Amino acid sequence: MVCAFVDCFAGISGDMLLGALIDAGAPVDNLLYGLETLPISGWELKIERVRKGAIAATSVSVIVNEKQPERHLADIESIVLASQLPEKVKGQSLKVFRLLAEAEAKVHGIGVNEVHFHEVGAVDSIVDIVGSVYALHLLGVQAVYASALPFSRGRVKTLHGDLPVPAPATMELLCGVPTYPLDIEVELVTPTGAALLKALANEFGMPPPFTPRKVGYGAGKRNLPFPNVLRVIVGDMPDNVALERERLVVVETNLDDMTGEMAGFAMERLLTAGVRDVWVVPAQMKKNRPAIVLSVLCDHEKLPTVFQILLRETTTLGARVQEVERLCLPREIWEVTTPYGTVKVKVAKLGDEIVNIAPEYEDCRRLALERGVPLKEVMSAAIVAARDRIGKA
Secondary structure: OEEEEEEOEOEEOHHHHHHHHHHOOOOHHHHHHHHOOOOOOOEEEEEEEEEEOOEEEEEEEEEEOOOOOOEOHHHHHHHHHOOOOOHHHHHHHHHHHHHHHHHHHHHHOOOHHHOOEOOOOOHHHHHHHHHHHHHHHHOOOOEEEEOOEEEEEOEEEEOOEEEEOOOHHHHHHHOOOOEEEEEEEOOOEOHHHHHHHHHHEEEEOOOOOOEEEEEEEEEOOOOOOOOOEEEEEEEEOOOOOOOEEEEEEEEEEEEOOOOHHHHHHHHHHHHHOOOOEEEEEEEEOHHHOEEEEEEEEEOHHHHHHHHHHHHHHOOOOOOEEEEEEEEEOOEEEEEEEEOOEEEEEEEEEEOOEEEEEEEOHHHHHHHHHHHOOOHHHHHHHHHHHHHHHHHHO
16 A cells, blocks of 8 residues: 655645655656646646755746636636546546635635636646646555644735735635644745645644655745755555544443433434434443443544533433544445436445445435335445446446
8 A cells, every 4th residue: 555644844835745746756757648638728847956955856837828717616627527637636636626616715705616716726726736636646645644734924925915824715724634833924835735635635643654665855936944845755554554544532421310212312413413423332330220321423523512412412410531543444425326316325445446335325215215115125226336337447
């Protein structure tokens, strides 16, 4: 399993990531061949070796020699989908642009489809984003991990005027991403850099257990008191480590004085609140009382909501909390067509191998009731349709 660790000690931008991946060995000829299938003209890629402080790095610049139109998300989607790049590269690239559009839309109080991609939608950003995703593909990278990001200060000049650092769109993208303060007045993390990592990184923080094989440095454009470079380390990790890892919370409480109806209602409230899972197991408590243990698996930010529900909807006076790490297979959501209608299926992968297919219960239940057929027939048809799609890939 090939992984990449993106070490953002000086921040990240789209051109820094692309430069670091080229420096780490992404073949330039193959990269250019793929990018040239994008139906846009008037650009060329300038690649050169530079020094930033004591470190030699690869600098990438997109030279635009034709006037480019303002573009909306739909325009960029059309450009990317019309290319001859691999489907996975197209999908990941569009995910980056979608995150950028959502961040800009929230900042400006407009709809996603109204966002004008000024700097972001320009040819240089399209090449940086699609090029970075494609370079990871060319390097065979199957999992991306990233360090925490530096949180600097100051102001940055944009088409919207002077804005605080991190820029508002960057700040939206940094929500949920680990950061640390760095006392310097300069923009270190750009919206494009933040969106690339938000879309591609499996996890932020420390690197996973892996064996480094290649190291690449991508140069930023500014000269800073420290080397303004992004470091990408490509290496191998065992398959059992190359799983998605999450830090979650388990909340548990023992209940020996509550009816089954109340327990069922509490479980419904918890699931509606967006927790990951809820379950009940029987227990034997003091004085030989039969009881249940109600357990909730949730994200850290859901903890106050979980406690509110438990204290209001059950007879508990308190609960145990423990942080856990969950390892799970990366998965994709597909829509497949069956004789009964469209069904979403979860497709779980171990590396490039599909090891599990699970139809969405609610879709199958709805179609079974609408068509008057057994649930198991709809579920079986969904699995057959998904396997047929795999065979054609």
